Amino acid sequence: MIQLKLALHNLVKSKNQSLPFIFSNSMWVIITYIFLSMIYNTNIKTNSYGTVANYILKLGLVFVILIAALSTFYAERLLSKQRMQELGLYSMLGLTKRHLRQIILLENSLFYMICIIIGSTLGMTFSKLAFMSLKSLLGASSLHQSFTLLPLLYVAVIFAGIFILIILFDFWGLRKVNPINLWAKSSQPEKEPKSHILLAVLGIIILLIGYYISVTVRPTGAAFGQFIIAIMFVVVGSYLVFITASISLLKALKKNQNYYYKPNHFISVSNMLYRMKQNGAGLASISLLCTSILVALIASVSLVAGQKNLINLWSPRDIQIVSKAPLSTTANQTIHRLANNYQITMSQPQTLIVTTPVMGALSGNQFNSQFNTKTEYTLSSLDLKQYNHLQNTNYHLKNNEVLLYAPGSNYSQRHLTIRGRTFKVKPVQRFNGAFVYSHTIYKSIFIVAANKTIAKQLNPQPYIYAQGFNTHGTKRHQKQFAKTVQKTLNIDPGNFTSKYIMRDLLKAMFGSLLFMGILISIVMICATTMIIYYKQVSEGYADKDHYHIMSKIGLSKKETKKAIQSQVLTVFTLPIIGAVLNLIFALPAIKSVLTIFSMYNLKILLIVSLLTISVLIISYMLIYLATTTMYRRIVENPSTD
Amino acid sequence: MSLLNLKHIKKVFSVGNENEVQALKDVSFSVEKGDYVAIMGESGAGKSTLLNIIATLDQPTSGEIMLNGIDLSHLFENESSRFRREHLGFVFQSFNLLDTFSNRDNIYLPLVLSRKSHQFMDNKLQPLSKTLGIEQLLDRQPSEISGGQKQRVAIARALITDPSLLLADEPTGALDSNNSKKILNVFERINERGQTILMVTHSAQAASYAQRTLFIKDGKIYNELYRGDQSRSQYLQKIIDSLTALENNEEVG
Numbered sequence: 001m002i003q004l005k006l007a008l009h010n011l012v013k014s015k016n017q018s019l020p021f022i023f024s025n026s027m028w029v030i031i032t033y034i035f036l037s038m039i040y041n042t043n044i045k046t047n048s049y050g051t052v053a054n055y056i057l058k059l060g061l062v063f064v065i066l067i068a069a070l071s072t073f074y075a076e077r078l079l080s081k082q083r084m085q086e087l088g089l090y091s092m093l094g095l096t097k098r099h100l101r102q103i104i105l106l107e108n109s110l111f112y113m114i115c116i117i118i119g120s121t122l123g124m125t126f127s128k129l130a131f132m133s134l135k136s137l138l139g140a141s142s143l144h145q146s147f148t149l150l151p152l153l154y155v156a157v158i159f160a161g162i163f164i165l166i167i168l169f170d171f172w173g174l175r176k177v178n179p180i181n182l183w184a185k186s187s188q189p190e191k192e193p194k195s196h197i198l199l200a201v202l203g204i205i206i207l208l209i210g211y212y213i214s215v216t217v218r219p220t221g222a223a224f225g226q227f228i229i230a231i232m233f234v235v236v237g238s239y240l241v242f243i244t245a246s247i248s249l250l251k252a253l254k255k256n257q258n259y260y261y262k263p264n265h266f267i268s269v270s271n272m273l274y275r276m277k278q279n280g281a282g283l284a285s286i287s288l289l290c291t292s293i294l295v296a297l298i299a300s301v302s303l304v305a306g307q308k309n310l311i312n313l314w315s316p317r318d319i320q321i322v323s324k325a326p327l328s329t330t331a332n333q334t335i336h337r338l339a340n341n342y343q344i345t346m347s348q349p350q351t352l353i354v355t356t357p358v359m360g361a362l363s364g365n366q367f368n369s370q371f372n373t374k375t376e377y378t379l380s381s382l383d384l385k386q387y388n389h390l391q392n393t394n395y396h397l398k399n400n401e402v403l404l405y406a407p408g409s410n411y412s413q414r415h416l417t418i419r420g421r422t423f424k425v426k427p428v429q430r431f432n433g434a435f436v437y438s439h440t441i442y443k444s445i446f447i448v449a450a451n452k453t454i455a456k457q458l459n460p461q462p463y464i465y466a467q468g469f470n471t472h473g474t475k476r477h478q479k480q481f482a483k484t485v486q487k488t489l490n491i492d493p494g495n496f497t498s499k500y501i502m503r504d505l506l507k508a509m510f511g512s513l514l515f516m517g518i519l520i521s522i523v524m525i526c527a528t529t530m531i532i533y534y535k536q537v538s539e540g541y542a543d544k545d546h547y548h549i550m551s552k553i554g555l556s557k558k559e560t561k562k563a564i565q566s567q568v569l570t571v572f573t574l575p576i577i578g579a580v581l582n583l584i585f586a587l588p589a590i591k592s593v594l595t596i597f598s599m600y601n602l603k604i605l606l607i608v609s610l611l612t613i614s615v616l617i618i619s620y621m622l623i624y625l626a627t628t629t630m631y632r633r634i635v636e637n638p639s640t641d
Numbered sequence: 642m643s644l645l646n647l648k649h650i651k652k653v654f655s656v657g658n659e660n661e662v663q664a665l666k667d668v669s670f671s672v673e674k675g676d677y678v679a680i681m682g683e684s685g686a687g688k689s690t691l692l693n694i695i696a697t698l699d700q701p702t703s704g705e706i707m708l709n710g711i712d713l714s715h716l717f718e719n720e721s722s723r724f725r726r727e728h729l730g731f732v733f734q735s736f737n738l739l740d741t742f743s744n745r746d747n748i749y750l751p752l753v754l755s756r757k758s759h760q761f762m763d764n765k766l767q768p769l770s771k772t773l774g775i776e777q778l779l780d781r782q783p784s785e786i787s788g789g790q791k792q793r794v795a796i797a798r799a800l801i802t803d804p805s806l807l808l809a810d811e812p813t814g815a816l817d818s819n820n821s822k823k824i825l826n827v828f829e830r831i832n833e834r835g836q837t838i839l840m841v842t843h844s845a846q847a848a849s850y851a852q853r854t855l856f857i858k859d860g861k862i863y864n865e866l867y868r869g870d871q872s873r874s875q876y877l878q879k880i881i882d883s884l885t886a887l888e889n890n891e892e893v894g
Binding site for chain 1: 696698718719721722723724725726727729731733737739740741742746749750751753754756758759762798
């Protein structure tokens with residue numbers, strides 16, 4: 001079949017272009033596969049936090065597919081420009097458009113199959129290896145990986161969609177073209193790109209909308225769609241801005257004669273401007289990948305760093321039992337008996353009586369009880385006497401005054417309206433009795449009222465009894481004791497909290513989360529490095545002639561080196577600036593997602609962010625140094641002329 | 642003293658190798674200021690090697706080459722770049738304009754590398770672009786103009802530094818006869834203004850514009866013709882005769 005032969009011939013003949021295309025595409029397949037396999041092939045979503053993790057993974061997946069689609073699309077446009085010449089030749093030799101379409105179809109199908117096969121094989125190997133090595137390292141022993149064909153199927157479908165779009169686009173390009181034009185299209189050298197002010201402005205607006213959504217959105221059930229929209233806007237906006245704004249910027253630099261007519265700037269600005277159409281997309285990809293590395297690392301590391309706080313947040317005592325009535329005498333006797341059995345000494349139990357938490361949301365200075373996608377808090381009330389007793393404080397409250405303990409809410413209003421009544425608020429920073437009811441993902445608010453009557457008016461739900469005590473004994477015994485108490489008294493896990501059991505649980509859970517974060521980061525770091533590497537190599541070859549001509553005219557090696565450094569440095573700084581900017585706007589979203597995991601400590605988040613950014617910049621600079629050397633070697637090497 | 646002086650230049654490639662090639666065996670000649678010299682010879686005769694050595698892109702295996710009293714055979718890489726920029730102008734067969742620059746910036750390139758001010762470059766370019774008739778082309782890209790126009794831009798780039806010596810490597814090789822004539826007329830005009838030109842060419846037509854023609858064969862200077870007071874067609878006939886003799890391996894006086 002002649003068409004297949006020609007398609008294969010095209011692919012092999014232009015291997016300088018098609019190999020990088022296959023390479024980068026396979027990489028996107030790998031990344032997509034890894035995300036999909038984490039979502040579908042692990043037990044990550046089995047607990048309530050895992051559900052959130054799963055949800056974040058899905059956001060990540062959308063992000064990856066978007067970048068994959070855009071960059072694949074872009075790379076193919078460049079490839080097809082080269083290919084048009086071949087097609088023009090065939091057309092002149094007598095092949096009809098139908099034949100040309102068949103060739104395009106075959107060629108892209110070949111690309112698709114090669115990329116899927118390479119990508120999924122490597123993806124499976126990589127995720128298996130990563131799983132085995134990282135799991136034991138991070139103590140994520142509860143994380144399991146199974147093998148299903150589902151992720152493979154999804155990857156195949158997603159990329160089939162991307163390739164179908166590409167093929168349709170190619171057909172569209174073929175439609176209006178006659179042989180002469182086809183032939184002429186690729187022999188035309190690339191012109192200096194025009195600056196598209198309108199597109200640049202549009203890009204900035206889209207980016208800003210994306211930022212706005214991510215800054216304002218709260219992580220509630222309804223937010224998933226909004227997060228996806230924010231991600232889409234930021235991705236599309238980044239591409240537009242990098243492609244158009246970078247051209248405008250370079251044009252402005254060129255207009256500035258004092259800047260432009262300096263040896264380094266002269267060469268680098270014009271080189272970059274000339275290639276910005278391709279460059280812009282590459283830079284946007286690099287910038288977005290760097291952003292994802294930052295977000296993944298910062299979120300997972302902050303979580304692990306804040307893990308200790310979480311345990312204390314959930315339960316103020318070693319063991320806490322929440323029930324609708326005080327513990328019966330028999331139950332207490334059972335606990336003491338079991339404590340004896342396990343050689344445990346118990347502290348004097350303390351009982352906190354609060355109203356059953358009601359779910360709701362804060363808007364302004366109003367608390368509305370509701371249970372829907374906007375739910376963010378659970379609110380319960382108690383009387384001042386208990387609070388003063390527990391905290392050893394001596395607060396006095398009037399009937400219209402309350403103490404408010406609401407960690408992670410940043411509530412700064414001076415009044416609070418609940419069920420139609422407005423109270424003057426005195427915020428308090430400490431409440432030793434605070435706990436998370438049923439271990440939900442909602443943030444707890446405790447309101448201390450002057451007396452029981454008002455407490456009950458604030459929240460008319462029945463009282464619950466939180467009985468807690470500390471234990472002393474060996475670690476193993478304490479754990480066994482806690483387990484046996486729960487089993488013997490037949491307490492629902494949501495109402496029974498033991499720090500020792502929980503520590504294990506959290507370790508496993510955060511281990512899994514850290515695992516996810518690190519795995520995503522590794523994959524993204526590899527992807528970024530490879531994009532940079534390929535960009536430098538291909539540009540090195542493209543710039544080679546230029547530097548050769550310039551050396552004939554009188555550009556010395558030293559000046560070449562300087563010009564290259566100036567050019568590469570600009571190319572490198574833009575994405576990292578973009579990434580840091582993206583991160584700044586993503587931080588509020590990260591923060592609010594972290595509060596789902598009851599991580600309220602902003603200081604930890606900021607420290608981790610700064611550290612991560614510095615590490616990223618340093619490693620980025622190392623890659624920069626390495627690739628610049630490589631680029632120079634290519635450009636200065638005369639032997640392969 | 643001559644502007645350019647070559648004494649017993651020898652160039653051997655792959656020394657000591659079994660593929661050892663003697664590109665230049667023993668070449669000596671000199672070029673005076675204001676000369677217009679054409680170098681002719683078949684492919685592989687050593688023309689390009691000779692040009693590369695004069696252009697400081699390559700160094701001779703032995704022999705001495707002086708330009709403006711500077712010994713070119715011992716220049717360091719960075720020195721030779723600067724030397725090229727300040728003393729030599731280049732015109733190539735394939736124009737070698739950079740697509741990334743506008744025509745104006747292509748012409749400015751050597752001056753920018755020498756860190757001249759924009760004002761200085763502008764002042765330089767104005768009379769030059771008039772002489773070459775390229776005023777209208779300056780703000781276009783090289784990809785938007787014809788071959789003959791490209792070569793004129795390239796000549797402007799070569800001349801903007803006021804080089805002591807203009808080196809032209811088959812300047813009409815990629816042009817049709819009409820454009821070739823135009824370019825050769827340009828060369829003639831600038832030579833009349835005192836510009837020294839050294840041109841390597843295949844074309845007897847092109848060589849007939851020069852005042853003097855050197856014939857190279859097998860790495861040696863084989864013959865030398867002076868135009869003197871002859872008309873261009875007479876001189877052209879002599880060149881063609883000489884080339885025929887060269888091909889037939891005869892001695893011609």
